Amino acid sequence: MSEIAESFKRDLAAVNWRELRIHLQRDAIIVVAEGLDLVTVGVAVAEDNKGLVEGWIAAHQLGKPNEPQLQSWEQEPDRRFKMLIVQPFILIQDDNNG
Template sequence: MSNVRADLAEMVDVALWEWLSPHAARARVILVGANLDLVDVGVALTEDNTQLVQSWIEDGWLRHPTAEELSAWNATKEKEFTSLVIPPFVLAKLNF
């Protein structure tokens, strides 16, 4: 039996904005708030935990990048994000 959490944890990686920008152009990048763990969010999406995901969206912890963020990141494509692909989305946290 597969352990979803362990499988997703192995898939977390660092991605440059240059790699993420094509996905953002299709509204597929979801920014994950600093207080949330990428793997926890990935598990919730994978297990279709609509109530939990909706609460994170309502609280502003899951969101699409703003136009201002997209503009800034497109100007400096070397920005690094910790990311996790949960098709059709890419979860991303900005690395400071």
């Protein structure tokens, strides 16, 4: 595993929506589909791997939160997410274990 992947594994955090919503103001939140590995996505973003990232975006597995998601999360502020900071983005993924 690469050094950056190891670092991201250590940096993974579990947070709730209430803690994440402030990042909407700077349009930094990127939603990662549940089927993807958050660390793998973080590494691809950090290394500017356009092929992988564009493929995930085209497959609707990576992107900005949509209005129905935001409305749902606002109704459930304690909803848990896995979070990884990959400057300038905040990658989030639904945390089914949280």
